[in-house]
Amino acid sequence: MAESWDDLQKRQPLAAKMLMNSLQKNRVAHAYLFEGVRGTGKKEMALFLAKGLFCRQPVEGVPCMECDQCHRIAQGNHPDVHVIEPDGLSIKKEQIRLLQEEFSKTGMESRRKTYIVNSADKMTVQAANSLLKFLEEPHPSTTAILLTEQMHQMLPTILSRCQHVGFKPLTPVFFKEKLVEEGVHPTLASVLSKLTNQVEEAVELSTDEWFVQARKIMLKLYEVQKTDPFEAMTRVQSDYLPHFKEKSQIDQSLDLFLLIYKDLLYIQTEKLDHLSYPDWLDTFRTDALQTSARQLSDQLAVLLEAKRQLQQNMNTQLLMEQLMLKLQGGSALV
Missing domain, CATH: 3.40.50.300 (P-loop containing nucleotide triphosphate hydrolases)
Incomplete structure (x- = not known):
């Protein structure tokens, strides 16, 4: 290009x-x-x-x-x-x-x-x-x-x-602008600017129905696990596992999840131009007000640990079920 x-x-x-x-x-x-x-x-x-x-x-x-x-x-x-x-x-x-x-x-x-x-x-x-x-x-x-x-x-x-x-990694703000210029919808450009530095790859993902569906599944999983981690585990079985099969896909799902919690942190620190899910601002703002900085820090640590355990080939279903439980408590995975 x-x-x-x-x-x-x-x-x-x-x-x-x-x-x-x-x-x-x-x-x-x-x-x-x-x-x-x-x-x-x-x-x-x-x-x-x-x-x-x-x-x-x-x-x-x-x-x-x-x-x-x-x-x-x-x-x-x-x-x-x-x-x-x-x-x-x-x-x-x-x-x-x-x-x-x-x-x-x-x-x-x-x-x-x-x-x-x-x-x-x-x-x-x-x-x-x-x-x-x-x-x-x-x-x-x-x-x-x-x-x-x-x-x-x-x-x-x-x-x-x-x-x-x-050569420094591109700033997400600059990269998002570049993607919008390439015709990517601003909502998808926000999250894609955090997942890749490649314009071609981001444009391709923006039109990939698998990715669009992956974003929806992770946002729904987040919504459910906030109030009922056991219902979330059912969702893992019915929605998550059939969609995320390869290791790279599972890793990307954890990145999508991680970006949700980073958005809560950005809202708490008034960095709204950094949001990955700007269309969820109203929901996330309510959640951010109800979440302490300490709890949010623990939840981010839980997700990072899950990514580490994925690389150690932990069973996917067990990994995600533990994650649903631990996110609510904010304690590290064992």
Whole structure:
């Protein structure tokens, strides 16, 4: 999804400022490491940097986005800008070898060349060692941009040869605005902005009937368990278990539940723009007034413990039945 410079600045202001200064002062490093969680704009920023290096008519370092160079980079067919993606589960030595061969040739369009390695932490040991040699003896006018979510899985010798640029998780408020722009209903955008940092994933979930139903089930379960945890256990049997079957789905259900209790906390602290379920504000406001800060803290701890026990493969029905009982008391799961 193509993004404007204004979008990238809003999304990652510190990274954008650093790279813009480098372009304006013509002090672009020979190798960068863009590090941050999925969906934070690393690849978009890498392509922006590449456009800044090749653009025919940049304005104060900002690429025009209109010239043939910018268009070809955006479309992935510029002969001097190479993007390496994992081949299956890893980036293999052969991919790096072919890249080295390509870069031993004179640039097709200019003397400059740029390569972007996506998921650089997935390089095999052999590929990483080959890339290291490449970084140790950089070609003139060559810029490497490595993208990773797992910096700790990369060779320290590679890290030491790159300028590190950190990408922060998107703020839920900014992300919600982005989703609404993409056509997601504001009510769903509120909760989705807390569950993922990926615009594409959030848009897909917003039209997924399974997810829409999952949200309804967890809100109903919350309503029932407030007054009758035993009725809630019946609901676990009739509504919850048939809908949430895979471990990832169960984990997401606990996240949806956790966000309900976080909303109560936001209401108590008057942070209404942080709500995940703004359509439930009236109900939650009443509940927040009747819940002490201590009880709410205990309930949040119960939910976090349930997520931990899910990862230890605790039986789902037992986990949820305990959760219904413990939430009312606010005591930790045993």
